Amino acid sequence: MTADILSPAATxxxxxxxxxxxxxxxxxxxxxALLMAVLGPWLVPYDPATPADTVSAPPPPLADWPGLLWATxxxxxxxxxxxGTDAAGLDVFSRTIVAARTDLVxxxxxxxxxxxxxxxxxxxAGYFRNWATELLMRASDLLxxxxxxxxxxxxxxxxxxxxxxIVLALTLLYAPIYLRLTRAEVLTLRERGFVEAARASGAGxxxxxxxxxxxxxxxxxxxxxxxxxxxxxLLTAGLSFVGAGVRPPTPEWGLMIANGAxxxxxxxxxxxxxxxxxxxxxxxxxxxxxxxxxxxxxx
Amino acid sequence: MPPDxxxxxxxxxxxxxxxxxxxxxxxxxxxxxxxxxxxxxGSGKSTLALxxxxxxxxxxxxxxxxxxxxxxDLLVMDEDEAxxxxxxxxxxxxxxxxxxxxxxxxxxxxxGRLWRRHGGSGDADARAVDMLRLxxxxxPERRSxxxxxxxxxxxxxxxxxxxxxxxxxAVLVADEPTSGLDVTVQAQFLDMMAQAAxxxxxxxxxxxxxxxxxxxxxxxxxxxxAGRIAADRPVRDHFAALPRRLSDAAPLVPPRSGAPVVRVExxxxxxxxxxxxxxxxxxxxxxxxxxxxxxxxxxxxSGSGKxxxxxAILRLIEPGAGRVEISGxxxxxxxxxxxxxxxxxxxxxxxxxxxxxxxxxxxxxxxxEPLDIHGIGSKTDRxxxxxxxxxxxxxxxxxxxxxPRDLPxxxxxxxxxxxxxxxxxxxxxxxxPTSVLTPSARREVVELLRRLQAELGVAFLFIxxxxxxxxxxxxxxxxxxxxxxxxxxxADQVFRDPRHPYTRALISAHLGEDPADRRLDRPRGxxxxxxxxxxxxxxxxxxxxxxxxxxxxxxxxERQPLRTLPDGRQARCWxxxxxxxxxxxxx
Numbered sequence: 001m002t003a004d005i006l007s008p009a010a011t012x013x014x015x016x017x018x019x020x021x022x023x024x025x026x027x028x029x030x031x032x033a034l035l036m037a038v039l040g041p042w043l044v045p046y047d048p049a050t051p052a053d054t055v056s057a058p059p060p061p062l063a064d065w066p067g068l069l070w071a072t073x074x075x076x077x078x079x080x081x082x083x084g085t086d087a088a089g090l091d092v093f094s095r096t097i098v099a100a101r102t103d104l105v106x107x108x109x110x111x112x113x114x115x116x117x118x119x120x121x122x123x124x125a126g127y128f129r130n131w132a133t134e135l136l137m138r139a140s141d142l143l144x145x146x147x148x149x150x151x152x153x154x155x156x157x158x159x160x161x162x163x164x165x166i167v168l169a170l171t172l173l174y175a176p177i178y179l180r181l182t183r184a185e186v187l188t189l190r191e192r193g194f195v196e197a198a199r200a201s202g203a204g205x206x207x208x209x210x211x212x213x214x215x216x217x218x219x220x221x222x223x224x225x226x227x228x229x230x231x232x233x234l235l236t237a238g239l240s241f242v243g244a245g246v247r248p249p250t251p252e253w254g255l256m257i258a259n260g261a262x263x264x265x266x267x268x269x270x271x272x273x274x275x276x277x278x279x280x281x282x283x284x285x286x287x288x289x290x291x292x293x294x295x296x297x298x299x
Numbered sequence: 300m301p302p303d304x305x306x307x308x309x310x311x312x313x314x315x316x317x318x319x320x321x322x323x324x325x326x327x328x329x330x331x332x333x334x335x336x337x338x339x340x341g342s343g344k345s346t347l348a349l350x351x352x353x354x355x356x357x358x359x360x361x362x363x364x365x366x367x368x369x370x371x372d373l374l375v376m377d378e379d380e381a382x383x384x385x386x387x388x389x390x391x392x393x394x395x396x397x398x399x400x401x402x403x404x405x406x407x408x409x410x411g412r413l414w415r416r417h418g419g420s421g422d423a424d425a426r427a428v429d430m431l432r433l434x435x436x437x438x439p440e441r442r443s444x445x446x447x448x449x450x451x452x453x454x455x456x457x458x459x460x461x462x463x464x465x466x467x468x469a470v471l472v473a474d475e476p477t478s479g480l481d482v483t484v485q486a487q488f489l490d491m492m493a494q495a496a497x498x499x500x501x502x503x504x505x506x507x508x509x510x511x512x513x514x515x516x517x518x519x520x521x522x523x524x525a526g527r528i529a530a531d532r533p534v535r536d537h538f539a540a541l542p543r544r545l546s547d548a549a550p551l552v553p554p555r556s557g558a559p560v561v562r563v564e565x566x567x568x569x570x571x572x573x574x575x576x577x578x579x580x581x582x583x584x585x586x587x588x589x590x591x592x593x594x595x596x597x598x599x600x601s602g603s604g605k606x607x608x609x610x611a612i613l614r615l616i617e618p619g620a621g622r623v624e625i626s627g628x629x630x631x632x633x634x635x636x637x638x639x640x641x642x643x644x645x646x647x648x649x650x651x652x653x654x655x656x657x658x659x660x661x662x663x664x665x666x667x668e669p670l671d672i673h674g675i676g677s678k679t680d681r682x683x684x685x686x687x688x689x690x691x692x693x694x695x696x697x698x699x700x701x702x703p704r705d706l707p708x709x710x711x712x713x714x715x716x717x718x719x720x721x722x723x724x725x726x727x728x729x730x731x732p733t734s735v736l737t738p739s740a741r742r743e744v745v746e747l748l749r750r751l752q753a754e755l756g757v758a759f760l761f762i763x764x765x766x767x768x769x770x771x772x773x774x775x776x777x778x779x780x781x782x783x784x785x786x787x788x789x790a791d792q793v794f795r796d797p798r799h800p801y802t803r804a805l806i807s808a809h810l811g812e813d814p815a816d817r818r819l820d821r822p823r824g825x826x827x828x829x830x831x832x833x834x835x836x837x838x839x840x841x842x843x844x845x846x847x848x849x850x851x852x853x854x855x856x857e858r859q860p861l862r863t864l865p866d867g868r869q870a871r872c873w874x875x876x877x878x879x880x881x882x883x884x885x886x
Contacts, residue, residue, distance in 0.1 A: 193654035194665070197718070200615060201669035202642030204635075212657050 023292035029285025036100035044094035045072075045079035048251045051089035052081065056263065059084040059092075059270050086271040087263055090249070092256070096274045099251040100282070106163050106246075107232035110170035111225055117171065118178025119214075119221050125179065126186025126217075127209045137183075140176035148173045148235060152244040161247045166239050170232050177228070178221050185217040223294045230286030237279050253279050303327045303367075304502035305389070305470045310350050310364035312343070312526075320359055321347045322526035328470055328502035333493060335517030335534070336506045339737055343526040344506045348474045351504065352389055353381050368470065387417040389470040390463035394478055396455035400447035406458040407431070407443025410465050417466040430461035435491050437829065453484035460492055464499070471496060474506045481600035482764055483827060486808035486818070489516055493819055510738055511767065511810030514538060515818040534814045552753040554593035554774055558627075560725045560758045561589040561612070561645075566621035568604075568611045572835055579834045581607040583782035584621070589726065592756040594748075596773035596790070598763065598805065602831060604782040605762045609728040612760070613647055614638060626725050643673050643722040650731040652711035656703035662689075662714060663699030669721040688717040691751065693743070709740025713747050720751060728760045733768050745771050766809040770794055778802045781834055781842045784861065788868025798864065798875040800825065800847045841872070849874055 036043070046052065060068060060080050071077045083092035125133040152169035159165060189195060190213065198208045237254030239245035246252045248259070253275040260271025305328040312321040321343045328334055336344050346359060353373045355361050366373040368388050373381055385391075393399050401409055410430055411423030419426060424443065431439035434457040447455060456476060463471060473492070477485040493516050496503045505517060513520055513534060520537035522530040530537070568582040582604045589595055599605045611618040614630050623630040626644045633641060646669075649655050656665050666685045670676060676684060686696050692713035703711055712732060719727050729748070733741040745768060752759060763769050769776060770790060777787040778801065786799040797803045807824025827846040832838060838845060844854040851874075861869045864876075 193649040193651060194657040194660075196615060196647070196649065197655050197715075198657075198668060198672075200613060200642060200646045201672050201718075201722070202639040203668070203672045204639060207672075215659055216657070 022288050023296070026285050026287070026289030026292055029281055030289050033100055033104060033282045033285060036097050037104040038101075040098045040101050044091075044097050046081075046091035046094040048090065048095045048098045049249055052085050052091060053089065054081070054085055055089040056087050056268050056271075057081055057085045058268070083274040084268075084270040086256070086260060087268075088249075088259075092271055092274055095251040095256060096253070096278050099253050099256065099275065100278070102163070102246060102250060102252045103233050103236050103254075103279075103282075106166050106170070106236045107229050110167045110174065110232050111229050113167065114171040114174035114228075115178055115221060115225055118175040119182045119218065121175075122179045122182025122221075123186055123209055123214050123217060126183040127190055127213055128205065136179075140179050143172055144176045146172075149239065149242065149244065152239045153242075156244045161243070161245065163246050163250075166236050166245050169239065169244075170235060173235075174228055174232070177224065181220045181224055182217050185220050186213055189213050189216055223290060226286050226290030226293060230283040230290070233279060233286070234283050237275075302329075304330045305351065306365075306367040307351055308365045308367075310347060310366070311362040312346050312350050312355055312359050313362045314359045319362075319526050321350060323364075324523070324526065324528045325364075326504075326521055326528060326531070328504055330469070330500040330502050331497055332518050333496060333503045333505055333516055335513040335520040335537075336504055336523060337508060337513055337520060338523030338529075339739075340508070342523040344523050345474050347523065348391075348472050348504060348506050351470075351472055352385050352391055354385075383417070386413060386463075386468070387466045388468050389472065390466070390468040392456070392459050392463055392471065392473040392476045394475045396452060396459045396476075396479075397447050397450070399459055400450075400455055402447050405444045405446055406450065406455075406462075410443070410458070410462045413462050414465040419466065426465060427461075430465045431458065433464070433495065434458075434461045435487070436461075451484075453480050453488055456480065456488055457491070460488075460495070464495060464501075467499070469502060471501050471503045472506075473503065475508070476505075477507075477512070482766070483600065483804055483808040486810065487826065489810075490818065508737060509810070510538075510541075510812040514812050514814045515810045538812070538814045551594075551749065551772070551774060552592065554758075555591040555756050557591050559588040559590050559624075560626055561587075561760070562622075562624040563587050563612060564622045566608065566611060566623060567619045568607055568616065569619050577835050580604075580782045580837060581834065582611060582618075585779075585782075585784055586621075587777055587784070587787060589758040589760065591725065591758055592752055593775070594752065594759040594761050594773045596761045596763065596769040596776040597779060598766065598769055598776060599779035600764060600805075600831065602781075602834060603779040604834075605779050606730055608779070609647065609730050609760060609762050613642075613645055613728055615647065640673075643669070644724050645726040645728075646719045646722075646724055647728040647730060648712075648715050648719045648732050650734050652708050652715050652735075653703055655715045656711065658703055660702070661699060662701055662703065662706070665703075666699070666714065666718050666721060669718065673722060675722065684721065688721055689714065691720070691747075692717040693747065707740070709736050709743055712736060712740070712744055716744070716747060716751070720755065720757065723755070724757060726758045726760070728762065730762045731764070732761075734763065734765060741768060748772055766794070766806070767812060778805065781831065781837065783842065783871060784869075785843070785872070786868065786870045787861075788864075788866070788870075792866060792868045798868070798878070799870045799872045800849050800874075800878070801827070801843050802870075803878075849878055 059082060068080050072079045081091050081093060083096060085091055121136060125136050148169055151172055152165060155165040155169055195208055195212050198212055236245060237257065240252050240254035241258045245254060248255055256275040257272045260268065264272060308325045310321050310324045311319060314320040324347050336348065338344050349355060350361055351366055353361065353366060361374065364374060368384060373384055376384065400406060407424055407427035410427035414426050415423050427443050428439045431443055436442050436454060436457055450458060477488055480488060489512065507513060517534050520532060520534050521528050564586045566582055566585040569578040569580055571578055585608050587595060597605045597608065610616050612623050618631055625641060628641060630641065656662065663685055666688050667681050670681045670684060685699060689696055689698055694710055694714060698706060716732065733744050736744060748759065749772060751757065761769065761773055773790050775788065776790050776793040777784045778793065778799065780801045786793060786797065786802045793802060794806060797806045803825045804827045807826065810818065825848065829846050832842065832845060840855040840857050841859050844850040847854065859871045859873055861871045862873065863869050
């Protein structure tokens with residue numbers, strides 16, 4: 001009786017609707033971002049690397065958009081530069097869409113790598129507690145004490161600019177987070193009855209760690225990952241912005257903002273604004289999805 | 300007939316989605332009467348108890364009914380007025396006493412504030428000290444300045460009742476007030492509470508699942524089922540109406556002859572205390588033997604080291620010293636490989652069945668796990684074996700498809716026992732296997748254990764603090780106190796004629812399930828003073844000396860060996876022969 005009183009499943013109808021809204025908003029944004037990443041190059045009207053005739057052309061006024069859209073879709077006319085063109089004459093609209101692939105691939109790759117490394121080592125560090133895992137934890141402390149920008153710049157200095165550097169820098173940043181989350185979960189799991197029951201039936205340590213501990217310890221890391229992907233996109237853009245990321249003219253949101261930043265004082269706001277909005281929206285989408293999943297998990 | 304102290308009619312409490320948690324329950328409480336409220340978990344006991352104070356835990360809400368207190372309906376009062384009535388006329392004691400006390404205020408201050416708020420005038424601190432003394436707290440002046448975390452569970456519960464009684468309420472509602480407490484503390488507390496209630500003409504509602512508490516302290520018993528009061532009868536009629544009780548079971552099948560399967564000698568386990576060079580002596584020189592088909596009960600209060608002993612025997616934690624022989628092999632020196640092989644022969648069942656199964660696995664997969672680990676049989680053999688195990692546990696084969704959360708605790712615990720027996724072991728440690736179960740589920744587990752033991756001849760080490768269950772399943776009983784066995788003998792010897800002062804106190808604190816022999820109505824048995832000493836700073840002499848009513852100066856300085864008495868049992872007290880015979884038997 002006390003169990004059903006105290007369980008946190010105290011969700012009223014309104015609460016559930018709120019969770020659903022957050023979940024679906026996040027899911028739709030993330031879905032669109034993924035779609036852009038996969039199909040982007042086939043969807044856009046202009047090649048993202050070929051300059052147009054007009055340099056720094058502003059986007060058409062909003063009032064003209066319905067007419068232009070109609071003319072493009074039904075009339076077969078050449079599409080206008082929806083978001084204008086940048087100082088080199090590249091179509092901002094096309095580049096913003098194609099850049100989704102660069103940013104999402106880097107963010108996802110970094111996440112998959114750091115998730116695998118962090119969760120794997122986290123299970124080991126939590127389940128087998130000895131001097132070697134203590135050493136591992138101190139090493140992860142050390143890694144976490146490096147600011148990610150410094151790490152990335154060192155990597156650029158060593159190996160030049162490229163998306164591999166960003167993936168590596170982000171992996172070094174996020175693996176310790178997954179490691180800590182998973183280890184904390186494992187520390188409570190290893191005391192659980194079913195873990196002891198398996199050991200008391202003669203199961204070996206590795207078998208218990210992989211069959212019982214790992215699957216039950218994934219929850220926190222999985223929730224973290226959707227938040228982390230969002231921040232990874234932000235950092236990818238940030239690293240490229242300061243020059244520690246991908247090489248221009250690769251379409252990439254951070255790089256586009258950086259390129260447009262010099263023109264903002266001249267009144268050319270469009271080359272930076274649209275990739276900026278793309279970053280905000282995508283990061284928000286992942287964060288919302290992560291938050292909704294976290295609440296669902298907690299309930 | 301005195302007028303009723305409280306009359307509740309047609310109480311309805313709705314839960315989530317409009318489900319009725321309490322569905323039209325009515326009851327009356329009369330002054331000086333202790334009424335027990337019992338029923339299976341989820342029947343609405345606690346919710347009804349709260350509703351008597353006009354409260355409900357969200358998302359539940361009170362949907363109807365009347366609670367007449369001194370001629371006024373608590374449920375139609377405005378909130379300010381109801382708050383004045385609560386605490387002054389009707390008081391509540393909850394399950395987890397330490398959580399109910401304010402963590403940042405000394406307990407004396409809390410009692411004083413409550414009393415002031417309800418119109419007490421004068422020296423609040425003095426009133427608090429008086430109340431603490433009334434509920435039997437030693438050194439109440441000092442304790443009144445203590446914070447909640449500085450009190451033991453038993454003391455915190457006493458402080459709560461001191462607070463509740465300080466305003467002289469007419470009605471006291473106690474919701475499982477002793478569920479977290481040890482046996483001896485529980486008995487002392489309930490004695491004190493019952494006395495206070497009777498002495499003051501208090502009407503009391505005692506919510507409990509424990510038949511022992513009902514039998515010994517309640518005058519009348521209300522049984523709740525699915526939100527309704529299903530029965531309301533005097534306590535003797537209640538027990539007469541119960542189908543079967545643990546103590547009615549047939550006699551135990553005697554152990555088989557043959558060499559012992561388990562032999563433990565001088566088993567010790569110490570844990571270092573972090574930040575100091577001190578150690579906790581969790582287990583201190585424990586030794587016993589077990590024959591095939593025999594059950595040894597390991598009894599003791601929390602902190603006695605019984606669970607640690609059980610786990611060290613199976614080397615689930617590394618023992619510090621001593622020898623453990625299982626099926627002829629010395630477990631303490633086995634290499635990892637042979638040790639894993641030995642786990643076919645010896646395993647463990649733990650307290651909480653929901654914890655014992657991997658939440659992501661089906662029951663079938665969990666039951667098959669020991670067979671998979673040791674590669675026993677073909678796939679079809681294993682399936683057959685798993686079906687057989689489910690049948691042993693009294694479950695249909697379709698439970699194998701389910702996950703642990705779909706099953707009730709009792710069925711799950713029977714399945715956990717079946718899993719432990721999957722590889723036909725010689726020896727199983729049962730660590731409090733019935734403690735979180737309802738009385739009826741407990742009975743089923745006990746019956747299962749007895750049946751399986753008679754069929755398979757497996758030896759059990761049954762760890763529990765519940766003497767009723769121990770008496771129902773054990774051939775022999777060992778009593779532990781602060782890591783040591785203080786008395787070990789046959790169940791009859793230990794229960795009917797305990798010799799060690801600690802055993803005597805434990806047995807006398809035991810709440811038998813016989814309403815014809817109530818604790819309230821008989822003279823006090825042996826009791827111990829104070830609290831269990833810390834296992835870090837153990838006294839130089841007998842560990843019990845500081846609490847023992849028979850202690851001499853010699854006891855305080857000299858350790859006592861476990862002596863064999865003429866009747867074959869062993870006890871760790873050199874005064875056993877001189878001590879007066881206990882006035883009562885139990886169990």
